[in-house]
Amino acid sequence: MTQTDPAPLPADLLPADCPVPSVPVLGSRKWAWRIIRCLEDGPRRFSELRVPLAGITAKVLAESLRSMEQDGVLVRTEFDENPPRVEYALTPLGRTLLGPMDAMCAWSRENLAGLLAARAEHERGH
Template identity: 80%
Template sequence: MTRTVPAPLPPDLFDPDCPVPTVPVLGGKKWAWRILRCLEGGPRRFSELRVPLVGITAKVLTESLRSMEQDGVLERTEFAENPPRVEYALTPLGRTLLGPMDAVCDWSRANLAELLAAREAFELAER
């Protein structure tokens, strides 16, 4: 059986002008996708976000929201009321992430059993 050897990877495979490290893919930000999903239906207050985000601390939620605001995917609006009120909402840029998120969720649902089986097989082989 003859095996075809693929061509070596070129040293310029990744464009040096591509800002990949700075693009907010959000995949590495643990809570970002869940926050996006919470804001999909419209603006929410901080306390509203904490309800479905079980396990997140106030500090981590604050840091996540601030980071996502910095990336331009959500906006923070302060209302001059007493007591003060703040709401978070997706920006048009943030809304563009919903379609790709749906695709990844669909892929995950369709392939979850196979993924879990592969992990289990790998762990058994490692023992």
């Protein structure tokens, strides 16, 4: 059996107009996916989000929420009450991420054991 070299990769394999590298919510923000999942069933207050996100500091949560709001993934609503009340909710754009998240979770459930076994095997070999 002879091995043939694959064709060279074309220069335009990763086109300049492909938006994937600039979509920050898809993974470059550690807490974004978890925050989205927390908001799946409706609006939540900052203090409510802190409960399931126990490992996050208040500063990082605030920064994450602010950046996700800038991306149009969630909306921050201030209520004119005393004491002041603020809620965060997914936007329609943010809700479009739930399907891909479900698919990634299903993939993880099916393949995590194999992935971890491959990783362990690799570590043993090095």
